[in-house]
Amino acid sequence: MSEDEKTPAREVITEYAQAHFRYFRTTEGTVYAQRIGHPVARPIRSQGTTGSHRQELMVDLFNDGVGVFNGTSLKEALDLIEALALSKDVQPTHIRVAPGFDGATWLDLGRDDGQSVRIHPNGWDVRVPDPREVCWRRTQLTGELPMPVRDTDSKGIDLLLRLTNFATAETESLALAWLVGCLGPSVPVPAPFLTGPQGAGKSTAGRMLVRIIEGMTGDLRRAPRDEENLITAVAAGWVTALDNLSHLAPDLSDLMCCIVTGAESIKRALFSDGDVVRSRYRRPLLLTGIDVGVIRPDLAERLLPLRLERPTVRRTEAELWAEFEEALPVILGSLLDLTVKVRAAEAETPTDLRMADFAHLCAQLDAAMSFQTLNAYRTSLDDLNDDVIEGDLMAQTVLKHAATLDPGAEQRMTSSEWLYSLSGLYSGDDCRPLPKGWPTTGKVLSDRLKRLQPTLAARGVLIDWGRTREGRYVEMTRRPVPSELEQPPLL
Template identity: 85%
Template sequence: MTDDDKTPAREVITEYAQAHFRYFRTADGTVYAQRNGHPVARPIRSQGTTGSHRQELMVGLYRDGVGVFNGTALKEALDLIEALALTEDVQHVHIRVAPGFDGATWLDLGRADGRSVRIHPSGWEVTVPDPREVCWRRTQLTGELPVPVKDTDGKGIDALLRLCNFATAETECLALAWLIGCLEPSVPVPAPFLTGPQGAGKSTGGRMLVRVIEGMSGDLRRAPKDEENLIAAVAAGWVTALDNLSHMSPDLSDAMCCIVTGAENVKRALFTDGDVFRARYRRPLLLTGIDVGVIRPDLAERLLPLRLERPRVRRTEAELWAEYAEVLPLILGSLLDLTVQVRGVEAETPTDLRMADFAHLCAQLDAATGLGALAAYRRSLDDLNDDVIEGDLLAQTVLKHAEDMAPGEAQRMTSTQWLHCLTRLYTGEDFRPLPKGWPTTGKVLSDRLKRLQPTLAARGVLIDSGRTKEGRYLEMTRTPATPPPEQQAL
């Protein structure tokens, strides 16, 4: 056979690849390869340590006796495959949790055989998903989960709560609500903040909660020093857990708000001048720490404080984690049973809370079990509002001014006039010095009050702004006292 009669290597590789793999593109234009009948997809340009498509293609060609090819032939073949895949329909790839057909939800067990959990209205089962329904993306952060146990009768939940040092039953039901929320890809959930005295097992409790979703390889990590590294870690996994926080900078606080409720990061694509890379993310977030200092109001609405207490009996790490690993299949099975039960009940959605989806989930949990999660969530938000007020002298001064207002009374002034009024109230007759960070102009005051609006509204003080012919104004209104929502329903 002459050289002209031989099939070019790139064509041999392309023909083999299209026979054994399915290629598609995502909305951002990344092309993925998926072995026929297997739900895990890999980007064809990836050179990551979790295994690239180039590597699995080379191994397949060798094991099937097709041959061993040089890098040039592989590159040319993959270039052609990528160009062809860009004409295919768009399909999403998911990490750990994904929506499915007919209202189902999928949980990736991270197993090599592709087995996953399908959660549907009538129950759940372990099966391999149809690759056209669910495409899993895996990274180094994707740990393996055990096959969950069926018909646990809630024993796994009891085992988890026994291992954690939650201070109250309210904290326990909020932790359960968060875990259920982690299994729903469309529901943004507030970030649990595990607090308590030194030695309360905050890091251990955080690991236990994370590993229910991420497997035994799931762990806590220190907060990255910059937002770019934080986003990279968030995008590579499902649950992001930050340990031992002692200070929360404004930039980190804003980044956490975006992680909880969702955002998009756009940056220049590598080795290009005009192309951009888009990263959309919304992930469950977990934090631990004794105290992070002043909490900003917008983050406070997205936190879920879980208080732990010091255990009466200490156990070794080896003993504790050996028991946890043994009961993890039972814990996961109980959580899946409870998730199906909660999703099967109807409940009214509270309309007065920022995280309405999570509040609705708490209401469903109450309807299914009678735990009182929604009332506990409201009380936790009240506690966080108290923390925000205690750490903000401007908020304290506004509330002090509102004490002299009659219920329903409204006062309107320019921001500069309000600044003079609140400054005089704070300094008092003894002219005490203004604290660091006190507003220096009317514009700064206006911006600060806008951030404090939810916190002040929870204490019966409404801040509004507008414009008349004379100029812009700020209006402060003291609302009439109303009973808590749970008392209104009685």
């Protein structure tokens, strides 16, 4: 055969690739390759040496006897495939947890054969999902989960709680609610903050909770030094766990709020002057530490404090983890059984809590298991409000001033007048100096009050803003305390 009659290598590769792989793009414009009949998808532009589409395509071409091709031919073929895929249907990719058809959700077991767990209010089963229903994206952080055990009769839940040192039954129910929430791709869940005295097993309990979802390779991490590194770690896995936190800087606190409820980051694409890369993320977050100091109000509404106590009997790490690894298939099976029961339960959605989806999940857990999870969640939020107030002198001063008002009374002043009044109240007759960080202008005070507004409202002090012909004002109202007959009953 003459050289002119030979089919160019790029055409051979393109024809083979389109016959064995399905190519599609995501809403961000990234093109993925998915082996026909298999749910795992890989970005075709990945330059990684392990598990990249370029690598699997080269191996398939060699094993099927098509040939061995140089890098130029592969690049030209993949460039053409990427261009053709831009006109294909748009489909999202998911890490670990994904929504499915008919109200079902999927849990990726991280297996090479693609077997995953389909969770439905009618039950759960293990199968290979339809590639057009679920596209799994895997990274180096995607560990393999064991095959879950069926019909455990809640034995796995008992094993898990026996291996951890949660202080109360209410704390245990909150931990279970968080685990159930992690299996829901559309439900934002607050970040558990495992706290307690030294030696309470906070890091161990955190690892156990993470490894139920991420497999035995899941682990805790130190808090990254900058926002970009944390976003990279969050985007590459499902549960992000930060260990031994002792201080939460304002930037890290704001970023954690975004991780819990969802946000998007944009950065310039590599080797490009005008193109950008979008990264959307909303992930379960877990924290451990003895004390993180002052907690900002917006983060407090997104935290779930779980207190642990020191165990009376110590065990070696080898014994503990050997027992956990052996029990993990039973624990996972019991968690799936519990998730099915919770999703099938009917309960009203509390309308007074910031994380309404998680509050509804707590109510469903109570309806399914006769727990007191929702009450425990409300109590934990009250405790966090106390922590915010104890760490904020401005909040303490506002509450001290509100205590002088009659119940139901309103007081209006400009922000500058409020600053003068609150500063004088704090200084007192002894004229003590104002603390570092105290507002210096009315505008700064107004912004500070906006951040404290939910915390103050939880203590019966309502802050509102308005305008008259004379100018803007800040209004403070002390909410009347309801009588015992008017107070809502505990759920």
